[in-house]
Amino acid sequence: MCPQCGTRDAEWDETAGGDESAYVAATHKCIGCEVIADKQAELPSEGQAARGMKVYLLPAAVHAALQAHRELTRRHRPHDEDDDE
Template sequence: MQHRHPHQRAHTRREPPKRLGADRTLALELDVCAAYRIPHSEFLRWSADDRDKAIWHHLWKRQTCPNCDTRRDEWDESRGGHRHAYAGEKRRCRGCEVKAATQASIVPEDGEGVYVVLVPNEEVRRANA
């Protein structure tokens, strides 16, 4: 049995409030709040100018490709872009090299769900302290 504070309402609703489906502005505001990890009530305390900027920035980022970090209109000549707006450039990242080498060392015996993250090397940190 779940205990709750006497002033808390029980959450019995199983589907989202109808307002969320009907109010596109509220849905967008909640997306922005999720991105900033703030409650909607805090977002509403922001000035109208700051809220507008956050919403427009969110919409702009939503149009950005997560893979290449460009937007379609940057490439589309009918929208003021250019077919050759960007050029590819090779770069080397030591962190990516280390991560890829460690990823390659994962074997089936490690099990499912194993992935690689980079963590500070404590020996190097102590030597530089």
């Protein structure tokens, strides 16, 4: 089986019972994959800043909730004793 496309040689080989037109190549544009690719293009490509960087999709409502949580914790974090100096 081809690791790239997932077909087997026999599926294409008419002498083995296959058919050269067994599959049709088709395209599909995924907007999510496009958004990920656009964001990846913005990332640094070399150096320490590029190491380990991943791009993923996060629902907008979840992103907003995380930002709100970060803002609340920033405002209400307990002061360290060193903060008063």
